[in-house]
Amino acid sequence: MTTNMTSQDLIALEDEFGAHNYHPLDVVLSRGEGVWVWDVEGNKYLDCLAAYSAVNQGHGHPRIVKALVEQACRMALTSRAFRNDQLAFFYRDICQLSGFAKVLPMNTGAEAVETAIKAARKWAYTVKGVPAGQAEILVFSENFHGRTTTIVGFSSEDQYKNGFGPFTPGFTLLPYGDADAAEKAMNPNVAAILVEPIQGEGGIIVPPAGFLKRLRKMTQEHGALLVTDEIQSGLGRTGKLFAYEHEGIRPDIVIIGKALSGGLYPVSAILADDEVMGVFKPGDHGSTYGGNPLGAVVARAALAVLVEEKLVENSAQLGTYAIERLRKLKSPHIKEIRGVGLWIGIELHASAGGARKFCEALQDRGLLCKETHEHVIRVAPPLTISRQELDWALEQLEAVLGGDSMGAQDPTGN
Ligand SMILES: *Cc1c(COP(=O)(O)O)cnc(C)c1O
Numbered sequence: 001m002t003t004n005m006t007s008q009d010l011i012a013l014e015d016e017f018g019a020h021n022y023h024p025l026d027v028v029l030s031r032g033e034g035v036w037v038w039d040v041e042g043n044k045y046l047d048c049l050a051a052y053s054a055v056n057q058g059h060g061h062p063r064i065v066k067a068l069v070e071q072a073c074r075m076a077l078t079s080r081a082f083r084n085d086q087l088a089f090f091y092r093d094i095c096q097l098s099g100f101a102k103v104l105p106m107n108t109g110a111e112a113v114e115t116a117i118k119a120a121r122k123w124a125y126t127v128k129g130v131p132a133g134q135a136e137i138l139v140f141s142e143n144f145h146g147r148t149t150t151i152v153g154f155s156s157e158d159q160y161k162n163g164f165g166p167f168t169p170g171f172t173l174l175p176y177g178d179a180d181a182a183e184k185a186m187n188p189n190v191a192a193i194l195v196e197p198i199q200g201e202g203g204i205i206v207p208p209a210g211f212l213k214r215l216r217k218m219t220q221e222h223g224a225l226l227v228t229d230e231i232q233s234g235l236g237r238t239g240k241l242f243a244y245e246h247e248g249i250r251p252d253i254v255i256i257g258k259a260l261s262g263g264l265y266p267v268s269a270i271l272a273d274d275e276v277m278g279v280f281k282p283g284d285h286g287s288t289y290g291g292n293p294l295g296a297v298v299a300r301a302a303l304a305v306l307v308e309e310k311l312v313e314n315s316a317q318l319g320t321y322a323i324e325r326l327r328k329l330k331s332p333h334i335k336e337i338r339g340v341g342l343w344i345g346i347e348l349h350a351s352a353g354g355a356r357k358f359c360e361a362l363q364d365r366g367l368l369c370k371e372t373h374e375h376v377i378r379v380a381p382p383l384t385i386s387r388q389e390l391d392w393a394l395e396q397l398e399a400v401l402g403g404d405s406m407g408a409q410d411p412t413g414n
Helices: 007-017 062-074 087-098 109-128 149-153 179-185 211-222 243-247 293-308 311-328 356-364 387-401
Strands: 029-033 036-039 044-047 102-106 136-140 171-174 190-195 225-229 253-256 268-272 334-339 344-348 370-372 376-379
Touching: 044 387, 062 293, 087 102, 087 268, 087 293, 102 109, 102 293, 109 136, 109 149, 109 190, 109 225, 109 253, 109 268, 171 179, 179 211, 190 211, 211 225, 211 243, 293 311, 311 334, 311 344, 311 387, 356 370, 356 376, 356 387, 376 387
Parallel strands: 136 171, 136 190, 190 225, 225 253
Antiparallel strands: 029 036, 036 044, 102 268, 253 268, 334 344, 344 376, 370 376
8 A cells, every 4th residue: 555645644643543652763664675765755765773683684575575475375374273384394494504403483572582481491390300480590681582571570671661560580680791690690490591692672782702601601510591582683683693603602592583584574483402392292382373384484585585695794794894984983972883793883972962863863864773772873784785885874874973063053964
């Protein structure tokens, strides 16, 4: 459906009928192709958020769209009461690509995190021998694992939790990046450590080198599982297939989502070997849409694009280039540039007055970025971005952040 309504009309309509649980930039998008998106007035933007890394393969990738359309016409949903003829191929592809023995498919990221929590707890009771009801999972401050009541219950962000309790017990919150604190918290009831290798929603927080390696070592020594949430960091975003590879470790459970379906349709999953995945017996867990044939073909196509178009390699190369170039930028506003691969956080000084107005100035120049927390601009374009397109994006960032244009009258610096 196309519309003759303006952005302002559509925003008013949305505000009238929709819950106000988001505060988006006021850009109403109607079309996307590769790294580019267009609003209803026809303005063109480079998408530097890529739907929180769900669109690593670029908007409307023809191969993934084709897979989706063809399968939608053949068969979309069987439920898991019956088998379907597409699921096995997705299982095989993701296991061969990741090197894990087994996969369990879900839909959204939060559901996959819940699945990992259930797997870890059941493993603790049935394999490790933790007394009933005593399993503990160690988690970290500034985490983001989704929005279910169990997951927000172990968030350190007040707004995610306030008004939504009571919460699920059994989680211990520790400072992110502090391996000593994790070591101290280890005890016989610990089922797992759940960690983001790099915190995306936390503000592209890269922990100290060796942090994951130490978590791996202590979980092995204490007989607990290491669970990495790679929903945002995985599938190429950091220049490796999985961010944990930067530390040369292998977790026991990996949680994936977002780019697993290239932004076309929600598909998430957990990956594990037999000892852990074997805890699930028929009837223990499930989802009506999880593992449906439409999701299976979309995910397979999205993974094939990732591999065949060498998006992981492109992320590594262009990410290193972009970070180096941004670090050379002289700006009174920038406190720190951090990131790995095409996943970059530009943290501004408090004196800059917040990242949002910079994102709005970037929007005026045709670059869509989203502030993360108050002071961080996140730069995370689709991994299909070319060097030329990236150069253009960096020029816009340099123009808005360089010099003192943001303090002057004209917010675009013209
Ligand atoms: C986005 C995200 C989630 C939640 O995924 P949804 O699909 O929004 O439920 C969980 N963990 C991380 C690290 C994420 O970035």
